[in-house]
Amino acid sequence: MLDFTPKEYVDRSALVINPAKTCQPVGAMYAALGIHKCLPHSHGSQGCCAYHRKFLTRNFRDPVMASTSSFTEGAAVFGGGTNLKTAIRNIFSIYDPDIVAVHTTCLSETIGDDIPTFVMEAKVPEGKVVIHANTPSYVGSHVTGFSNMVKGMVKYLAQNSKTPNGKVNIIPGFINPGDMREIKRILKAMGIEFIMFPDTSGVLDAPMTGKYDMYPSGGTKIQDLIDSGNSKETIAFGSFASADGAFELEKKCKVPAKVLKTPIGITATDEFLMAVSRLTGKEIPQELEEERGQVVDIMVDCHYHYHGKKVAIFGDPDVVAALTEFTLSMGMIPKYVLTGTPGEAFEREVRGMLSEAGVDGKVKSAGDLFTLHQWIKEEPVDLLLGTTYGKYISKAEDIPLVRIGFPVLDRSVHSYLPITGYKGAMRIIEMISNALLDRQDRDAADEDLELIL
Numbered sequence: 001m002l003d004f005t006p007k008e009y010v011d012r013s014a015l016v017i018n019p020a021k022t023c024q025p026v027g028a029m030y031a032a033l034g035i036h037k038c039l040p041h042s043h044g045s046q047g048c049c050a051y052h053r054k055f056l057t058r059n060f061r062d063p064v065m066a067s068t069s070s071f072t073e074g075a076a077v078f079g080g081g082t083n084l085k086t087a088i089r090n091i092f093s094i095y096d097p098d099i100v101a102v103h104t105t106c107l108s109e110t111i112g113d114d115i116p117t118f119v120m121e122a123k124v125p126e127g128k129v130v131i132h133a134n135t136p137s138y139v140g141s142h143v144t145g146f147s148n149m150v151k152g153m154v155k156y157l158a159q160n161s162k163t164p165n166g167k168v169n170i171i172p173g174f175i176n177p178g179d180m181r182e183i184k185r186i187l188k189a190m191g192i193e194f195i196m197f198p199d200t201s202g203v204l205d206a207p208m209t210g211k212y213d214m215y216p217s218g219g220t221k222i223q224d225l226i227d228s229g230n231s232k233e234t235i236a237f238g239s240f241a242s243a244d245g246a247f248e249l250e251k252k253c254k255v256p257a258k259v260l261k262t263p264i265g266i267t268a269t270d271e272f273l274m275a276v277s278r279l280t281g282k283e284i285p286q287e288l289e290e291e292r293g294q295v296v297d298i299m300v301d302c303h304y305h306y307h308g309k310k311v312a313i314f315g316d317p318d319v320v321a322a323l324t325e326f327t328l329s330m331g332m333i334p335k336y337v338l339t340g341t342p343g344e345a346f347e348r349e350v351r352g353m354l355s356e357a358g359v360d361g362k363v364k365s366a367g368d369l370f371t372l373h374q375w376i377k378e379e380p381v382d383l384l385l386g387t388t389y390g391k392y393i394s395k396a397e398d399i400p401l402v403r404i405g406f407p408v409l410d411r412s413v414h415s416y417l418p419i420t421g422y423k424g425a426m427r428i429i430e431m432i433s434n435a436l437l438d439r440q441d442r443d444a445a446d447e448d449l450e451l452i453l
Helices: 024-032 046-060 073-076 080-093 106-111 114-121 142-157 177-189 223-230 243-254 266-280 286-306 317-329 344-355 367-376 387-397 421-452
Strands: 040-041 099-106 129-133 166-172 195-196 233-237 257-260 310-315 332-337 363-366 383-386 401-403
Touching: 024 040, 024 099, 024 142, 040 046, 040 080, 080 114, 099 114, 114 129, 114 195, 114 223, 129 142, 129 363, 142 223, 142 243, 142 344, 166 177, 166 266, 166 286, 177 195, 177 266, 177 286, 177 421, 195 223, 195 367, 223 243, 233 243, 233 266, 233 383, 257 266, 266 286, 266 317, 266 401, 266 421, 286 367, 286 421, 310 317, 310 367, 317 344, 317 421, 332 367, 344 363, 367 387, 383 421, 387 401, 401 421
Parallel strands: 040 099, 099 129, 166 195, 166 233, 233 257, 310 332, 310 383, 332 363, 383 401
Antiparallel strands: none
16 A cells, blocks of 8 residues: 555546456356356456456355356457357356356457347257346446346346246345345245345355365256246345346336345344335244344443444445444444445435434545545544455554455455344444454553553
């Protein structure tokens, strides 16, 4: 990180330094892995596919499989149609997935490859499926890519057979497999039938069995994706990662769409439970009420650890917005809130929360970590809440960092443990409290050392 003082604040309109995001294909690949027996396919060069696989593998500590069109100079000049059609034939012949999910890269988007036509001309075996999403890296972020692939699932697969299935569709957004498991646990506790798509639980948190399985048991079945067009309603968590897929399903199959915050913290989880309760007529069971009471008890017990502390929150917009709401309910002060994903809706939503709480904070979409570091230089905070890349600011400014969101590359196990639901709220409080207490203990030790010396 560059060393600078507040008076040297740099106002930029185009240049990005230390982005708080990565590219669309990473999100598209992650979404595709949430379909059972799906092989994600990167329509571009081998290097792009290798980077996206490596990025996901480092975060989830599980092998991520994907194929590529392997562009060379010839494909870049004359188009990648032949590459893609040959790849599709080879993939089904060698790896035998049930479905191939094609996403584009910067190169294939720049030369203007017509993916739908290439897919129609490809030799797809009977009973197999190919879907696609356009995911140029120079637009949006990995969250946008996730959203585009979910929308592609709906466009290609969802059907309304005029036979209601009585289920609720859940589009969970860009969250970890452990979070998806927690949301499913809550729905099962309420006795609600549902279709979650995509669903990476059982794929990127599969158990060690001693035998490698290219297609683990998890993921949303193709038949369930088709049947999603017959559901009562779609609940989409997050307006950035999930809303487009829900609205596409509403337009195509007349399934009503409802967009909620990612269920992080008490308020957002309450809204989720009340929404499904009203929709299905199911009562909220005692075990979930008890969990909520436990969270409130923990907040009361630990409030003096974090109440009034200033926090900087950064990461994916849907997760950051929910975390902002939760930290406000904890009595913290979200001084700086930033996402790398473009979108004025994020700024309006978060500014509304801060204004209602009487908090004077800075909010930015399409921001970067250089900007966040400058803000902190001007007025420090007590805690950082965000991804691995916050560690450079944490080290430079001696501020504790609680790692939440995507990616977390320098810690393990996080993808198994939820931050959603009431159980997730307990975990967030524990991490925040412990980080602040560790800092207080260290400061106290330093003071004792100074007295001794």
